[in-house]
Amino acid sequence: xxxxxxxxxxxxxxxxxxxxxxxxxxxxxxxxxxxxxxxxxxxxxxxxxxxxxxxxxxxxxxxxxxxxxxxxxxxxxxxxxxxxxxxxxxxxxxxxxxxxxxxxxxxxxxxxxxxxxxxxxxxxxxxxxxxxxxxxxxxxxxxxxxxxxxxxxxxxxxxxxxxxx
Ligand SMILES: [Zn+2]
Numbered sequence: 001x002x003x004x005x006x007x008x009x010x011x012x013x014x015x016x017x018x019x020x021x022x023x024x025x026x027x028x029x030x031x032x033x034x035x036x037x038x039x040x041x042x043x044x045x046x047x048x049x050x051x052x053x054x055x056x057x058x059x060x061x062x063x064x065x066x067x068x069x070x071x072x073x074x075x076x077x078x079x080x081x082x083x084x085x086x087x088x089x090x091x092x093x094x095x096x097x098x099x100x101x102x103x104x105x106x107x108x109x110x111x112x113x114x115x116x117x118x119x120x121x122x123x124x125x126x127x128x129x130x131x132x133x134x135x136x137x138x139x140x141x142x143x144x145x146x147x148x149x150x151x152x153x154x155x156x157x158x159x160x161x162x163x164x165x
Contacts, residue, residue: 002109003030034101034114038079039066041160042091044122047138048164050148051086054134057105058149064156075116087136088128091120098159102152115152
């Protein structure tokens, strides 16, 4: 348990049956719901985009592009924004692929994620690597790396390989 005290009154927090942390004195609940992320399976001429992580967790590992959804932002908007920021690409979302549970490892505050995954297309090949990304690259199915960041991405690629021609 990462959080030990109530943010409102400073009393102790304890584990509740629903997985959240409740204050022993006031009504405050530290909700531990998963944080939504938008993840892109972005294709250009049947090659799939991966971005290399510039910082921890998983610094130097390949990852699917995307990121956390901001307040009052849809997952689609978040994905389009992240792709623009990280790679300079203007993507077209083709379909919703599914939702996946994940773990975001952190020394002080490990938390669960709910990954909203979309298949998208790019009409542009040229890639940039900005922001929290140190490299970006298109991969053919036969060259796709074995090692990618995050437990959720392992599940996503396993499912995508079933339909990736
Ligand atoms: Zn309290």
